[in-house]
Amino acid sequence: MEEELASETEDVDALIRSAGLRITKQRQAIARVLLDSGDHPDAEEVLERARDEDASVSQATAYRTLAVLAEKGLLDTHTFDGGVTRFELSDRPHHDHMIDIESGKITEFVSSEIEKLQREIARRHGYEIVAHRLELYCRKIDPS
């Protein structure tokens, strides 16, 4: 079994069906990219990777499919620092992001303490939190 984390076809199809979409080879290529990605690719990167599996995937289909998956809540979207929209499967545990401003490297983290404080602050203002965005733009601590 020397597979390189190539996701099973059943997972791929399940993701597409969850969004209420028909199974097509273009969507399978896109879904597989998302299932196999551990990072946060943008639409162009998803398109590029999907074309490795099926060269016929068009830009329009990539954008359209990503939009539907995001709308159905199957994908989370991020626009770090006003850049392009990046995607990530939403079936994973919640987390926030730390962005290395020098390398662009993204580290994920969670803090139940911060989450709790957020809910308290919102309640104090008469609100309940529907979603939140917490991004830390950081620099490696110079060890000198």
Next chain:
Amino acid sequence: MEEELASETEDVDALIRSAGLRITKQRQAIARVLLDSGDHPDAEEVLERARDEDASVSQATAYRTLAVLAEKGLLDTHTFDGGVTRFELSDRPHHDHMIDIESGKITEFVSSEIEKLQREIARRHGYEIVAHRLELYCRKIDPS
């Protein structure tokens, strides 16, 4: 003294000079808008308001001036939920934002506790925080 918080010309000019720019009537109009705004206008809104004072301000000048002020650190920028870029003077105390997803109303808040936790998390990963973005997307708690 029935002024409607019309900022003094000296403040307006000081802001422009701080950015290393020459004083022009277009920039004065833009700077005055920023000094008089308590909200988070985007470039088009700044342009529209600036034209009340000087109808000759062009879109290009609005974008250019805002870009320089932001670059010099005199303005903070926000792109709530992947929308357009919004501006706000940065000489005010630090704060984060709570966005009412139904009305679009923005409430500002601060939490030194959250800030402290953020620094701790970053340090644990070998980073120091250069900037951060914390946005809470909320809904009014239904009192029913």
Next chain:
DNA sequence: CTCCTAGTTGCAACTCATTCTCAGGAGCCT
């Protein structure tokens, strides 16, 4: 297995925020 149709696709044209180009205008130092 074939048919049929609503759902899909690629392509190119389009939108919209933002940036750039350029030729004519104006600060401001002296």
Next chain:
DNA sequence: AGGCTCCTGAGAATGAGTTGCAACTAGGAG
């Protein structure tokens, strides 16, 4: 006042993302 730069408005250009459209196809009905 002179003039070297910096600025300006108009419009063209850019780039991410969207959409119209005619051809194509998934997949349920028969």
